[in-house]
Amino acid sequence: MPRIDTKTRILDASEQLFAGRGVSGTSIRAITAKAKVNLAAIHYHFGSKESVLESVLSRRLIPLNAERLTLLEEYERRSKNNVVALPKIIEALVGPALRVSRDPKKGGGLFMKLLGRLVLEPDEKIQSLLTNQFRTVLERFMPALKKALPGLEPADFYWRLHFLVGAMAHTMADSERIQTVSGGICNPDDTEDTIKRLVSFIVAGMEAES
Amino acid sequence: MPRIDTKTRILDASEQLFAGRGVSGTSIRAITAKAKVNLAAIHYHFGSKESVLESVLSRRLIPLNAERLTLLEEYERRSKNNVVALPKIIEALVGPALRVSRDPKKGGGLFMKLLGRLVLEPDEKIQSLLTNQFRTVLERFMPALKKALPGLEPADFYWRLHFLVGAMAHTMADSERIQTVSGGICNPDDTEDTIKRLVSFIVAGMEAES
DNA sequence: GTCTATAGAACGATAGAC
DNA sequence: GTCTATCGTTCTATAGAC
Numbered sequence: 508m509p510r511i512d513t514k515t516r517i518l519d520a521s522e523q524l525f526a527g528r529g530v531s532g533t534s535i536r537a538i539t540a541k542a543k544v545n546l547a548a549i550h551y552h553f554g555s556k557e558s559v560l561e562s563v564l565s566r567r568l569i570p571l572n573a574e575r576l577t578l579l580e581e582y583e584r585r586s587k588n589n590v591v592a593l594p595k596i597i598e599a600l601v602g603p604a605l606r607v608s609r610d611p612k613k614g615g616g617l618f619m620k621l622l623g624r625l626v627l628e629p630d631e632k633i634q635s636l637l638t639n640q641f642r643t644v645l646e647r648f649m650p651a652l653k654k655a656l657p658g659l660e661p662a663d664f665y666w667r668l669h670f671l672v673g674a675m676a677h678t679m680a681d682s683e684r685i686q687t688v689s690g691g692i693c694n695p696d697d698t699e700d701t702i703k704r705l706v707s708f709i710v711a712g713m714e715a716e717s
Numbered sequence: 718m719p720r721i722d723t724k725t726r727i728l729d730a731s732e733q734l735f736a737g738r739g740v741s742g743t744s745i746r747a748i749t750a751k752a753k754v755n756l757a758a759i760h761y762h763f764g765s766k767e768s769v770l771e772s773v774l775s776r777r778l779i780p781l782n783a784e785r786l787t788l789l790e791e792y793e794r795r796s797k798n799n800v801v802a803l804p805k806i807i808e809a810l811v812g813p814a815l816r817v818s819r820d821p822k823k824g825g826g827l828f829m830k831l832l833g834r835l836v837l838e839p840d841e842k843i844q845s846l847l848t849n850q851f852r853t854v855l856e857r858f859m860p861a862l863k864k865a866l867p868g869l870e871p872a873d874f875y876w877r878l879h880f881l882v883g884a885m886a887h888t889m890a891d892s893e894r895i896q897t898v899s900g901g902i903c904n905p906d907d908t909e910d911t912i913k914r915l916v917s918f919i920v921a922g923m924e925a926e927s
Numbered sequence: 928g929t930c931t932a933t934a935g936a937a938c939g940a941t942a943g944a945c
Numbered sequence: 946g947t948c949t950a951t952c953g954t955t956c957t958a959t960a961g962a963c
Contacts, residue, residue: 527839528741528839528840529739529741529742529838530742531738531739531741531742532739532740532741532742620837623837624834624837626887626891627830627833627834627890627891628739629737629738630738645898661899661902662899662902662903662914663914665895665898665899665902665903666895666899666903666911666914666915666918667914667918668898669887669888669891669894669895669898669903670884670887670888670915670918670919671884672887673883673884673885673886673887673888674880674881674883674884674887674922675883676883676887677836677879677880677882677883677884677886677887678879678880678883680837681836681837681879684879685875685876685879688855688875688878688879689871689872689875689876692871692872692875693872693875693876693879701876704872704873704876704877705876705880707925707926707927708876708877708880708922708923708925709880709922710925711921711922711924711925711926712884712918712919712921712922712925713918714921715917715918715920715921715922716917716921717917
């Protein structure tokens with residue numbers, strides 16, 4: 508009997524391989540080899556490669572998005588007139604994601620690399636899978652952001668949301684390059700420091716004069 | 718005789734397929750089918766799939782990066798003491814890229830989607846390929862940026878460069894989502910408008926108080 | 928639930944005729 | 946420079962023993 512059950516071992520191995528070599532770059536055989544399970548086990552437990560991807564995603568995204576909402580609601584409860592300051596909202600949005608993306612117990616950064624890849628995947632099934640996971644978060648954060656940025660015209664609002672996602676996704680997905688480029692000056696393993704810097708960059712960008 | 722030669726047809730087809738389905742998700746057979754050339758032609762002209770990718774990249778990146786440098790040098794020539802204002806530098810960096818990424822004659826946005834994908838590709842050969850293409854640009858833009866942001870401590874400087882790349886890459890790679898999310902309010906086909914908004918977001922972020 | 932064995936298809940790459 | 950033909954490999958998926 509293995510210490511960790513087959514299903515979890517398959518999910519762990521898949522997460523690492525999908526992140527490292529892409530979904531289409533990862534064969535079922537590579538997953539079963541890494542997970543040290545039989546080739547047929549993956550079909551028994553999940554049915555198909557795509558279903559494995561779905562499980563890999565929801566395992567991390569469901570608790571992550573729940574934490575985002577919990578943080579936002581906590582800030583709203585403490586606020587006056589339900590208007591939360593912009594830095595707090597951004598922190599609730601990017602903080603949990605960066606913490607997951609650095610926690611070795613939760614994929615050790617690889618899960619967020621995977622997510623960064625999937626955002627650009629045009630496959631419809633993958634896209635609807637992601638959209639469903641993020642719909643609730645978007646619906647809750649958008650009104651809060653609008654309240655915190657009352658003077659911003661709609662086009663600027665959505666464009667800046669777009670830029671925000673880009674800065675966040677790139678930071679989550681790529682923690683190696685920053686170390687190389689900066690010659691070791693930047694330490695991506697200091698998660699709270701990274702969050703602070705990213706939040707202040709985004710907040711300034713969101714509040715820029717048009 | 719075809720109107721466009723075989724080599725170019727292979728590059729065009731590869732660009733579209735690599736961008737849409739990823740490099741490992743694209744088979745040589747799919748490329749030759751789309752390009753309407755013989756299966757063996759790709760090996761005759763390029764030798765391997767990887768060599769095709771290299772040609773796809775350099776075909777766009779060499780003129781693109783040359784234009785970036787030309788713009789920066791022009792701004793420096795017009796400036797006092799060689800200190801170019803931050804918005805101009807950012808414009809020289811992201812402007813040419815966004816213009817290429819929207820020009821239907823230059824891949825029609827697909828090339829930049831491909832680039833967005835490749836940034837997260839851990840394959841060493843792909844990474845060194847990209848690094849080589851961007852080395853000159855980085856070496857020229859870094860000193861200009863440092864001069865334009867004299868008070869910024871090094872760690873903040875490199876982190877914000879990282880966030881900049883993320884916002885830029887995401888904007889280049891994904892021009893469909895913004896339309897959906899904004900309900901049609903944002904028009905990514907208005908390239909100069911997009912550049913203006915992106916530059917003002919990035920400039921504000923770069924100049925944020927620590 | 929876990930294994931072996933294998934079917935059936937698609938893959939990258941090349942040899943050799945024209 | 947372009948074609949056909951094919952080698953050897955790897956893939957997903959499944960059938961059936963235990």
